[in-house]
Structure formats: C-alpha cells, structure tokens
Amino acid sequence: MPVIQVHDKKFGPFIGAEKISQQIKRVAAEINRDYAGKKPLFIAILNGSFMYASDLFKEITIEAEICFIKLASYKGTKSTGNVITSIGLDEPLKDRHVIIVEDIVDTGNTLSKFLPQLYNQQPASLKISALLQKPDALEHPDLIVDYLGFSVENIFLLGFGLDYDGLGRNIPEIYQLIED
Secondary structure, three states, X not given: OOOEEEOOEEEEXXXXXXXXXXXXXXXXXXXXXXXOOOOOEEEEEEOOOHHHHHHHHHOOOOOOEEEEEEEEEEEOOEEEEEEEEEEOOOOOOOOOEEEEEEEEEOOOHHHHHHHHHHHOOOOOEEEEEXXXXXXXXXXXXXXXXXXXXXXXXXXXXXXXXXXXXXEOOOOOOEEEEEOO
C-alpha cells in the first residue's frame, strides 16, 4: 500500500483489505451465533458505515433485515460535536433485536445522542457493531461496542468508508494521516 494524497493531506498504510475482511468474517460469525433464530434488524449509520455494513451483511447467514440512517458529526478531520440527522428511521423497533452498524466509534457523541431515541422505541435488545473504535478518544465510557473489528489509536483514518471532506471512502484499505 503506497502513501496517497487526498485533498491537501498525505496518508500512509494502516490496515490492509485482507485483514479487514478477516475481522468482518469473525464479527459476522459472532453475530450469526448470538442471533440465531432472532431475525435482527441492522441499522447502518451513513455515510461512513456503508462499506462495512455491506461486507458484514454479506457474511450474515441468519434471517436479518437492514436499514440505513444518516447521522453526521465530522467536518474535515475534527468532530464538530453536533449530531445532524438527515435521513430518519422508518422501521418500528418495538420488540426487535437491533444491531447498530458504525464505521468508527470515536468520541461516542454521535451514538450517545442517537441511542436514547432507539431505546424509547423499546427494542428487545440493542447492540453496537463497529469496524473501528478509538478507546482513547471515547468521551462516553458507558458506550460499549459489542461486536468490534479493530481497536485503534486516536489518529485520523481514511478509506473503507471513512472520508476526508468527502473523498477516500472508496479506498478498499484503511490509511492513517501522516502529520507534517
């Protein structure tokens, strides 16, 4: 994986496509085991989770449904702290087993503001799956990622759904920002 440039920043290799695939298969196997016979509803949070959600859902062998919601809190390389909901949730959650699908749990602000809305709908269970989590950036220690691909340091990442001002989501690997 070569160093790449997106907009005005350089990014170096961090996690290769094969390693990402292996972790997604492991996470899917855990979900398949834990939700056998339960027909969970996956709620993928756009835009970042689309690649993870797609690859994860391909490995789900149990009966399951998926829907999408758009929440955002990033501008450039920093979290704004404000959560913006652009596309609402249309599926009823009462008595459903729900799995939130996130690309990355960083500060946890987005989920901490979104989860109460879901709990108010009285799901049978509510779990979180994320490809990446930054434990050192987490501001909500009560937020638990139940199905995690990678625990990573607090650095800016790009690729596999993660972007820098709209670009880089289509890169099949994950890169880290190279500070000048």
